[in-house]
Amino acid sequence: MIEVAQLRKEYGDLVAVDTISFTAETGAIFGLLGPNGAGKTTTIGCISGLLEPTAGAVRVRGHDVVREGAQAKASLGVVPQEIALYEDLSASENVRFWGQAYGLGGSELRARITDVLEITGLLDRAGDRVDQFSGGMKRRLNFACGIVHEPQVLLLDEPTVGVDPQSRVRLLDLVREQANQGVCVLYTTHYMEEAQSLCDRLAIIDHGHVIAQGSLGDLQAQMGERDLVRVSGSFDESELHRAFGRDGDVEVVTVDDVQATLSVRKASSKLPALLAALTEAGSEVRDITVSQPSLESLFIKLTGKELRE
Amino acid sequence: MRFLLATATKDLVRRRRDSLALLLWAGIPLAIGGLIFLAFGGDNAGPSGRLLVADQDNTVLSGLLSSVYQQGPLAEIIEVEAVDLEAGRERIDGGEASGLLIIPEGFSSAVLNSEPFEISLVRNPAQRIVPGIIEESLSLVVESTFYVQRLFGEPLDIIAATQPVGANIVPDSTVASISVAFNQIVGRTRPYLFPPVIELEMKSTAEDEDGFDFARLFFPSMLFMALLFMAQGLSEDIWRERSQGTLRRVIVTPQRVATFLAGKLLAGAMLMLIVIGLGLIVGRWVFGIELHGLPIALVWTTIAGMMLLALMVLVQLFASSERAGNILTGAAIFPLAMLGGSFFPFEVMPDWLASVGRYTPNGWALAKLNQVFAGDLGAFDLIRAIGFVTLVIAVLTWLAMRRIRGRFAHS
16 A cells, blocks of 8 residues: 655755645555656655655555665565666566565576566567567566566556557556556556546646546546537637636636637537527637546646646 | 675676677787787897997996996897997987997096096987986996995006006006905905805895796786776666666665665676686786786786776766766776876886876776785785775765765666
8 A cells, every 4th residue: 555645846946746645555556647747757756765755755555665665665566667677688587687676586586587477478588688579568578577576566657658559458457467466556647548447546646736536436526417528719718708607507618719628517418509609709610529527528627738738 | 695696697697798898808908918919029028229339438447337238137138339429429319229328538547546437328218118227237337336446446556557548468567466456455355255244135026037027017007907998888887777777776676776786896896807817817828927826816906996897887977978977987097097007007107107106096906916916915915905995895886876866866
């Protein structure tokens, strides 16, 4: 279990993580969802002991990562965002070294090397040098090195970045298997679909702040029955706010000269009225898209911007 | 301990696969050794030079003076050639000889009359060793002349009084008087000379026995040059560890960064052991260089190499990029090599420069290695030196660890 309390990390004047708190439970996948630069990797860095927090506390299975670093790290498995492997060593030599870094040795280590290479589908390439591997194979090996010591807490920092669809599916299956085996998994991503399909609980993070957290159901409930309506054309911002300011069913999320995003209760049944109101407000509508409530629509609602911006 | 060995093994396996670098490192001492072998004829031949003698006195005594260089070991080094003064000056100006000895007219008379005299030696400034030998030998002869004058003043006075300078025939009566005078002097000095009042203990060093061995002189420097290049090459690996993310990955394991660094140093030391071992074998058995205490020399050189590696790693950690690291270590390596006797042995450096160079890490370690080869480093001194180097390595590793944890791994 991971407990993060009032965590803050500063780099000079820059606040990368600003007093965030969450708890990741055993046997579940906790997702940190946010755009690039939101503070996800810094948070993982503080939990893994790579970075020292400026303030706040992080406990891994009850051990403070600053004061009891060795105990906390012993139960941690880390799969970094970058592929952290020795390219001039073979797959099995890489797994062996990282297993030894966690104190494994002898027959236990040999058995684990075989196990993790098998579950990542790399056993037949165990003796090949990593510089001969594809990007997807390297990602899987990166994962294998993170779980060779059977960690009770697993930190995965965007493990599917740049991975082909086949390897991505395989990696996500491996992550689910870890959680099913009772491992506490902390998973960071900026892929909304990944977070939605994989995570039991989520924290949405932006500019170093947690802006929403809970189960997928909790977060979707925050959107209520509201759909997200994206309208392209030309708009008068003040007129639009005046037109929908007193309408409880329609909320203006963002608006500029060429695009408006509206949060609308049961949008499909209100589209004709909505279009009429837009025209009355001096808008010219060229295109309109309706999205069902999702993490992405929640993110847009909370931050006013797309997740991938 | 297990992780230290795991790190060392991992690095050794990686190095084995980078066979080109390994060959280059092993090739450095071999290549330099080969060059020395070729440069000095491969037969351990000593230095040689030509001494021009402009004898303006042209007497038996002046002839005796120049004949000093034509006897014994000096004859193997110095070739004496009689010249007139003008030609001699021309040739020494043209760098055609190691020195020009000018014996002025009246030299013989001055010696016999116990008067001051002046002999000029013009040295070739482009050479150091042979002109040095000529000058030292000349000083000895001049000093000996002073004592001969003191001891045999009486018979010399007889010679001076009865024999016109430059004449070759001495009257029988004069010869008899001189002989008597010599006999009396020997009789007076016999109690002091046979046996001598001063006991002189002759101790031969290895160098004395082997004669002047240039390959032996350059060989330790050559080993340290190889160590410096290896230390620089191996230290670059810390940048690869950083760029491929493995350094950050090590930090998030329960292991200490210091253990990881120590493992890397150990792997470097193993490689140095192999290269230096190979160098010693080649030096001793291929080039026939007379070296003593080879196992101790191997251990000492390896530990010293480890210290140089730790130093280079620390220098790399203060650079802003891998390229800057290479420039920075290069900028450190060359002055260290030049000053610390790793390019030119201390023996051929000016004294003041050599004394400065002995304070550089490689210069200090090289001086100890020379002591090992000469059999002059006692067990206590060796243990003390190893202890000191170990302490330096520990301090450098601690500083490197602080740097890695503080900024290097994260930037």
